[in-house]
Amino acid sequence: MATIVLTRVDSRLIHGQVVTKWLQQSAADQIFVVSDELENDEFLQSIYIMAAPPGVEVKIFGVASAKKYWVEEAANSEAKVLFLVPDLSTLKEMVEAGVVKDDIQIGGLGGGAERKNVLKNINLSEQDVEILNSFLEKGLHVFFQAIPEDNPMEISKLIEKYHTL
DSSP states (O other): OOEEEEEEEETTOSOHHIIIIIHHHHTOSEEEEEOHHHHTOHHHHHHHHHHSOTTOEEEEEOHHHHHHHHHHTGGGOOOEEEEEESSHHHHHHHHHTTSOOSOEEEEEBOOOTTOEEEETTEEEOHHHHHHHHHHHHTTOOEEEOSSTTSOOEEHHHHHHHHHHO
16 A cells, blocks of 8 residues: 655645655655646646656646545555645545545645735635644644754644734
């Protein structure tokens, strides 16, 4: 069975920190990206695949196909997976499907309308806060950590900050 060694939410998906730091830290040999947008964009897929170092397989699926793959094919794999999603709503789908069951690392959530900056590269919307609270209610450990050298910060602190802004 494929094993998720790190679940990370990062709006940038595969980028320098993921490739140079998190792959090494987690000892992952596969990057599993779940993004409906990316699943339908072969050009962007090729860029992300090229960004991975040699020997690291990249799999890119949309939400529905990721659920199907995880049920039907991941059981036959020995991969150590760095599981990447671009946003919390995508992750919620994976949690509800029983794919993600353990620690959740928040690495970066981009800005935009209706989003408040709570720390460095973490911007939350009201919907994000609701999703994060639902993860905490399920007993999932959710924390912010941009790079391995940073100390993990419990997400509840960022939720509190969101409500004071």
